[in-house]
Amino acid sequence: MRIFIDADACPVKDEVYKVADRYGLTTTVVSNSFIQIPASPRIERMIVDAGPDVADDWIAERTEPGDIVVTNDIPLADRVLKAGGAAIAPNGRVFTADSIGQALAQRSIGEHLRSLGEMTGGPKPFDRQARSRFLQALDEAVNRERRKRR
Known part of the structure; x- marks a missing residue:
């Protein structure tokens, strides 16, 4: 079990x-530019090329199954779930198999409205x-994935 952070703009x-x-x-x-990380043998930094979806x-x-990904990116969350991982914003x-379809649809509607010039807020x-x-969600996800491994 590992945790991946989609780190650009992750608070x-x-x-x-x-x-x-x-x-x-x-x-x-994982980021497109240098991000300071703590000195720890269990924390790795991966700088990927700039560009849309490169980090994703x-x-x-x-x-892999059991991994946890921290991301705001809904299409990435969908891919993580399909790979057997857990995704948390x-x-x-918490993104789930039951909620990801609605999240993708809402994202698509928002993009469409913005393309029409509609102000959708942030x-x-x-x-x-x-x-x-x-x-709380991260702690629950870690424990849920640990239980699956037993």
Whole structure:
């Protein structure tokens, strides 16, 4: 079991490091540019080429059953689920086989409305409650995947 962070603009990297350390998990921080990471043998940095979906492709190609991916990217979450992994957004939203179809549809509708010039608003501001939801969701995902391995 590993944790991958889709790290560009991810506000919960420090939280992931703490949870991963508690469970002795390897974490790979994937980004298009240099991101500072703590000195730890269990935290790896992977800098991929710039470009659309390069980091997403790198993560999706390496995700195995039991891995956990932290991402806001809904198409990446879909690919992770299809590979047998778990996907969690930084706000604590857990993507599941039952919810990913609706998430993809909402994303598509939003893109279509924006292409028509419609103002759809952005994400809610990241706050303490979102951070707390994320920590709870990540801890639950780690424990769920650990139970599957027993």
